[in-house]
Amino acid sequence: MAGISDSQSSMHSALSPSYGISSDIFPGLFDWFFAHHVFDRWCRDRAWQLHCAGGPGSGKTTLAALVAKHLEAGAQERHLAVVSIFIQKDVVAYETSFLEDFLEIVYHKLGDSWACNEEDEEDFDEYQRQRYGNLEGCRASRRIHLIRKAVYSRLETLAKSARAFLVLDGIDLCSSTLYLLLDMELSVLQEKGLCILLTSRIAVFEQLEARCDHSNHGDAPDDDPIEEKDREVLDLFLLCRVCESVLCFNCRDAGRICENCDDNDALYEPYDHVTIPVNVCPPSELKQFIAWNLEREHGDLGLGSPHPRKPPLSVLGRSLRADRTSKSAEVLVDRIIDLAYGNVSLAKARLDLVHEAQSIVQIEARRDQLPANIVTMFDAGIKGVEAQSPTKRDLGLKAIAAASRDDQGISIPLMQRWLHQSISVQTRSGEDILEAARGFLLATPDDNPQKIRLFNTIFNYYVVERYSQVIHRADSQLRADTLRRKDSSYHEMQALSEPRVRFEPMNVSEEPTEITPYKLLRTTTTMDSIEEAPSQPFILRKGTRAWY
Ligand SMILES: [Zn+2]
Numbered sequence: 001m002a003g004i005s006d007s008q009s010s011m012h013s014a015l016s017p018s019y020g021i022s023s024d025i026f027p028g029l030f031d032w033f034f035a036h037h038v039f040d041r042w043c044r045d046r047a048w049q050l051h052c053a054g055g056p057g058s059g060k061t062t063l064a065a066l067v068a069k070h071l072e073a074g075a076q077e078r079h080l081a082v083v084s085i086f087i088q089k090d091v092v093a094y095e096t097s098f099l100e101d102f103l104e105i106v107y108h109k110l111g112d113s114w115a116c117n118e119e120d121e122e123d124f125d126e127y128q129r130q131r132y133g134n135l136e137g138c139r140a141s142r143r144i145h146l147i148r149k150a151v152y153s154r155l156e157t158l159a160k161s162a163r164a165f166l167v168l169d170g171i172d173l174c175s176s177t178l179y180l181l182l183d184m185e186l187s188v189l190q191e192k193g194l195c196i197l198l199t200s201r202i203a204v205f206e207q208l209e210a211r212c213d214h215s216n217h218g219d220a221p222d223d224d225p226i227e228e229k230d231r232e233v234l235d236l237f238l239l240c241r242v243c244e245s246v247l248c249f250n251c252r253d254a255g256r257i258c259e260n261c262d263d264n265d266a267l268y269e270p271y272d273h274v275t276i277p278v279n280v281c282p283p284s285e286l287k288q289f290i291a292w293n294l295e296r297e298h299g300d301l302g303l304g305s306p307h308p309r310k311p312p313l314s315v316l317g318r319s320l321r322a323d324r325t326s327k328s329a330e331v332l333v334d335r336i337i338d339l340a341y342g343n344v345s346l347a348k349a350r351l352d353l354v355h356e357a358q359s360i361v362q363i364e365a366r367r368d369q370l371p372a373n374i375v376t377m378f379d380a381g382i383k384g385v386e387a388q389s390p391t392k393r394d395l396g397l398k399a400i401a402a403a404s405r406d407d408q409g410i411s412i413p414l415m416q417r418w419l420h421q422s423i424s425v426q427t428r429s430g431e432d433i434l435e436a437a438r439g440f441l442l443a444t445p446d447d448n449p450q451k452i453r454l455f456n457t458i459f460n461y462y463v464v465e466r467y468s469q470v471i472h473r474a475d476s477q478l479r480a481d482t483l484r485r486k487d488s489s490y491h492e493m494q495a496l497s498e499p500r501v502r503f504e505p506m507n508v509s510e511e512p513t514e515i516t517p518y519k520l521l522r523t524t525t526t527m528d529s530i531e532e533a534p535s536q537p538f539i540l541r542k543g544t545r546a547w548y
């Protein structure tokens, strides 16, 4: 049987069947995710896809790799077959080849499963003849038809003895046309029994709000039901096909039945996917990650991270431990948490700087600026916005500029009004805006109307403090265009917007030591140097992915 390696050389270059988990990754980083009730239900249920949505640097690829590892552990005993696929760069060309190769990887990786034996490979043999044996080549629609058939029959074989899972990372890197195609493909694969988890920078644009209708919800007595507005919004629920009332899983598990129909025969889950937002890592996990990372590099700082063998104290480690009463190490951990605003990559970038410092004073000397490595990460991400078609690029940059007017977000109708005075192709919905901004913007589904805001407060600072010239230009143009059309609302909101990042110093308890000028020059970038010249190239540490 031909394996992935045989055909890998001709695979679409954006596709990878594996992703090595870097040694920089704290294994407990996503413990909160694995304990999430929605993840638990997804593992046991195949009725809907699980979407993990988070902005740049929130650790989605790591999460996908960890989920695959989690499922693969004991796959045979638990009767699971696991396929993971990582999309590694933008897919804007050869989309049909992408789709074909995607299906071929699914086919091969399902075949690697312990559960896949004694099957009929006739369909795949025919595909191979057409793909590799046909000298003048066979048309794409025929090839895709054949590989589809092979995948479907393999899924049918597997379904007799196992449950098959697909973990797909980075679906947002697909062009919007390919995204739609792939989405349809995934729906069919799901019907054929594949359980699907995917990660994306952008959550599906929608606004669903369901609350349980049962009068005893929350174990309330018959004569004193909880008011509807006080009932929690549900991410998982059952809907009655007959009377359209909502029943939560807690009520169903407590034996309650649809009050209008007197039975639960018509209950079903009315959604095809459920989203777990992964934009913000909870502080407790972030804290453990930072402590683990610091002690791995600098020795036992008294942070209690779970390393079997910590290295001897580094120079910085000794500096941090010198004065135990002021708890410098704990203060440093809290400070990194404060400056990351829940973003894993921002925490990691701060840690990289800490590792280069010789003392707390050196760390503090940089506190009021965005470090060069963070500026470099944001710059790389903005290049991805710029690399789109001219109309999308214009929309994306102006939308980012507009969203920075208010760190709580701008309502979609207002943002569309502003944008439509300045762009050439009108947006049809907030989805167009989110897509053009490549994950740097997110919607707030709990607001009515929904708002669009920047994905992270530090990124807000980057935009408002004009670290990016292209966004600054987009902002000036938007302001000029709206003023020209006698709409002063954009201009006026400018005055209200102040970056709310707190860069105040932490307690420094030791005597200042000499700061190496070279190091400061290399690792910090000030506003002025950006205006004069492009920021200096900065080498990212191993394991830190660029945000293209
Ligand atoms: Zn309920």
Ligand SMILES: [Zn+2]
Pocket: 240, 241, 242, 243, 244, 245, 258, 259, 260, 261, 262, 266
């Ligand atoms: Zn009913």
